[in-house]
Amino acid sequence: MNKRERFALAAVFALLAAGVTLVMVQAKAEAPAPAVQEQEPLNCSECHQDFQMEWASGAHSSATNDPIFAQAWADQGQPGACMVCHVTGYDPGTGTWEQDGVACTACHNPVPTNHPEEPMPVQDTTELCGQCHSDARFGWQEWQTSTHYQRGMDCTVCHDPHSASLKNVEGLEAQGPSGLCVNCHRDYNMDFPYSNHAMAGLNCVDCHLRHFGSSGGRTIHTMPDHSFTASLTSCTSCHDREMHGPTDAATGAEITTQAVVPATNGALAEEPAPVSPYGFAGLAGLLGLAGGMVLAPWLERAYRKLSQKEKSS
């Protein structure tokens, strides 16, 4: 047996070991998943896996279990009033609800019995989101003054309702939230990249979606200003010193949002990810390779004996 054959044999062993391990480990890794999924009669995730996953990654799925909410809710003595928006199917009479979080049926209802033959209701309207993202919680008045609203655009022009984050447009991801603006307002982006502001790392959102928050961190139920106008106050949040010296009105928007964001991120990443199935498989593969190399001479001898027996018989 030459070296090449020995290697080939070892490789077969390696593959076999890796494959078996991968299958076994994946079966195990998949098991704990259904934590989120004890769900409704018509199980949406059966057919809409992509949507389910997108949803599970976002704030709507965690609207009840989000630790920031849970804390605030507990601090206030668990008032039922909060549940109108923070769960699905809340019944004020009994104080119970159908599902944690803002689930599929909070936005897609009533559910037809013979879906998909009959379409599931899709309310692609500002009013749908406005059921919960309303008034002081959102800045509804500002939104209604915006040209976007007046030109008939709804929230989902910019937001993905499932991941509860901004849509991303292919090729413009690198520009962050402003990629969206640039995609439609190309004319306004002709000279902007060469401005001192762009070179200092500013983008459209920094001036056109001022955060409402007062000093000391983004308070709960406050949103960036959806009038999309840039006003003098947007400038003073960074340029207060260049005009009349520091003022109280000026608070760094960036600093305050950051106070909230890491907390949420930390909460989402709470469970440590188990070692990847591929890691296990790789290890098994190496062991298989070594085993194959060692066993090769014996195997060859056994094979020869066997074939000799066959010939002689």
Add this chain to the structure above:
Amino acid sequence: MSETNLNRRDFLKLAGVSVAAIGGLQIYRRAEASSGGPEGEHQWAMVVDQSRCTGCDYCTLACRAHNDINPEISWNQVIETGAISGKQVYLARPCMHCEHAPCVDVCPVQASTYRPDGIVQMDYDRCIGCRYCEVACPYGARSFNWEAFTGRNPAVPQWGQPEVARRPRGVVEKCSFCSQRIDRGLALGLTPGIDPDATPACVVRCPTGARIFGDLKDPESNVSQLLRGHASFRLREDLGTRPRVYYLPPNGSPEA
């Protein structure tokens, strides 16, 4: 008098013969169908308002998701055509669903046909992938599947839920006016162009209302009213294809 008549007729004959020679026998075979013109209960048409289009490509993405299209192919391209007084103008180009469609004429196996409602329909089971139609289409609306599309569709779920089967390798595909949505909608008593569930996905997804869809046979439909009240044009009208996609020019200026 009679002499000039004769000459004209001769000329027409000559022209007819040469067209037949170029197009081959297919045109003769299909002459009946292609001159049939409007016949069904509905005649679907699309209006694209260039003064509203911002070139955002949402239509292309929605199309890609709802029709489960390979990202390398586009049934609906949005093309930058230049600027008019400093403002960019875009041309959104779906299939024109021509009344006299060259692609239907040249197809040797009748994989491209007219539906009674005017939609030029592909039968992917019949298509043999000869690509004549792709060459014949003056609008570049057709694409060939060099490979089968496998794996994730990057436009799903953000831009929509796939509604039709993926096409196999080796066939030509194109925009269908989302006939699956129209058919399901009509069966449920909905009105295409008004009820989103019965309207092409690109029209539903357009954030600025630059696309309008409806029935030309209904004089009160949104497309009929728009075309009555506005100057409009179609692409390459000189070819006599009679497209069912109409354009409202940007700010009333002539064809961009």
